[in-house]
Amino acid sequence: MDRLLNVMTVLSLLLMAAVLFSVRRSHIRVEYSVSWIGAAFILLLLSLAPGPLKWLASQLGLTDPPLALLILVLCVFLVVIYRLSVVISDLKDANIAMAQRLAIVEFELQNVNEKQ
Amino acid sequence: MILIPAFNEEGAIGEVIHEVHQVMPHVPVLVVDDASRDDTVGRAKSAGSDVLRLPHHLGLGGCVQAGYKLAYELGYDYVIRVDGDGQHDPKYIPALLDVLQKSGAHMVIGSRFYQNNGEHTSAVRHIGIWVFRFVLRPILGKTVHDPTSGFVGVNREALQVFTGSFPLEYPEIEALVVLQRKRFRFEEVPVRMRKRKAGRSSITAIKSLYYIIHVLLGVFVNILKFEGRRRKK
Numbered sequence A: 001m002d003r004l005l006n007v008m009t010v011l012s013l014l015l016m017a018a019v020l021f022s023v024r025r026s027h028i029r030v031e032y033s034v035s036w037i038g039a040a041f042i043l044l045l046l047s048l049a050p051g052p053l054k055w056l057a058s059q060l061g062l063t064d065p066p067l068a069l070l071i072l073v074l075c076v077f078l079v080v081i082y083r084l085s086v087v088i089s090d091l092k093d094a095n096i097a098m099a100q101r102l103a104i105v106e107f108e109l110q111n112v113n114e115k116q
Numbered sequence B: 001m002i003l004i005p006a007f008n009e010e011g012a013i014g015e016v017i018h019e020v021h022q023v024m025p026h027v028p029v030l031v032v033d034d035a036s037r038d039d040t041v042g043r044a045k046s047a048g049s050d051v052l053r054l055p056h057h058l059g060l061g062g063c064v065q066a067g068y069k070l071a072y073e074l075g076y077d078y079v080i081r082v083d084g085d086g087q088h089d090p091k092y093i094p095a096l097l098d099v100l101q102k103s104g105a106h107m108v109i110g111s112r113f114y115q116n117n118g119e120h121t122s123a124v125r126h127i128g129i130w131v132f133r134f135v136l137r138p139i140l141g142k143t144v145h146d147p148t149s150g151f152v153g154v155n156r157e158a159l160q161v162f163t164g165s166f167p168l169e170y171p172e173i174e175a176l177v178v179l180q181r182k183r184f185r186f187e188e189v190p191v192r193m194r195k196r197k198a199g200r201s202s203i204t205a206i207k208s209l210y211y212i213i214h215v216l217l218g219v220f221v222n223i224l225k226f227e228g229r230r231r232k233k
Helices: A001-026 A028-047 A052-060 A067-116 B011-024 B040-046 B059-073 B090-103 B122-139 B155-162 B171-181 B205-224
Strands: B001-004 B029-033 B052-055 B076-079 B107-113 B153-154 B186-190
Touching: A001 A028, A001 A067, A028 A067, A052 A067, A052 B052, A067 B052, A067 B059, B001 B011, B001 B040, B001 B059, B001 B107, B011 B029, B011 B090, B029 B040, B029 B059, B040 B052, B052 B059, B059 B076, B059 B155, B059 B171, B076 B090, B090 B107, B090 B153, B090 B186, B107 B171, B122 B171, B153 B155, B155 B171, B171 B205
Parallel strands: B001 B029, B001 B076, B029 B052, B107 B186
Antiparallel strands: B076 B153, B107 B153
């Protein structure tokens, strides 16, 4: 249990550092870094104070608290990935609509120029 | 308007446009170029077609929808879609247009298997079509014999719907469900398809399986969509 929590502490700190570094380099926009930093912060807290983990394991009927940690990690990242899928879908829709609009405007502009 | 979506079709597009002009001499032809890497645009312009050039590759659905949007904005009442690879014989365009104008249907499908016109296809494709027919029958309220056909005509009401909502990948089948949500009608017209004039089909066995799963999911997602509850325009 302790070894797993230590690994989780290190991974959480690494994730936070990577996200902050990417934000500083403008590889990730601030609004999309919030999900990752939030997720890393939750995991860091749980790895430093495992009381809630033991409670969660007992509520789920798990004899092994690390299993609760793994389930929690999975849930947190599923939420983050789902949120990103929504963002990507919105961006793709906007991108397609913009590309179509650009093509139509170019077409109409070309027709106007040919008539002049 | 005759709408021809095209992606890397320099080998066939010129002849397709000439054939269309022979059959429908006074009807405007619009090629929607999906960011081809070959000379599709040049060949289409040389053959006397207008060309709508997409700035980057959108896939078939985005390409066709761009053409529908332009046709709607230019005020066309009917649009017939013909593929740029030469598989759709333009001699059937008048039959599609005639049914579209006289039947009051919102969409007309050029069907290989309607009225048993002797058309044969590969076993895998035949199974796929049979599955789609089986799934679509209760949704559409009647059998669609060739749901994968891209040889279709639409009227202005359907155009308006498609400018706002059109499936992006493999659009043919999902488009039927989009129209069904509006209680629109479709009819089928028997046609015979030809072999593509140039290039190679990108459809492989794995892609066929992906196609079936993707389209079935798309159909069910479309059933779950209700216009009043849509998040986006």
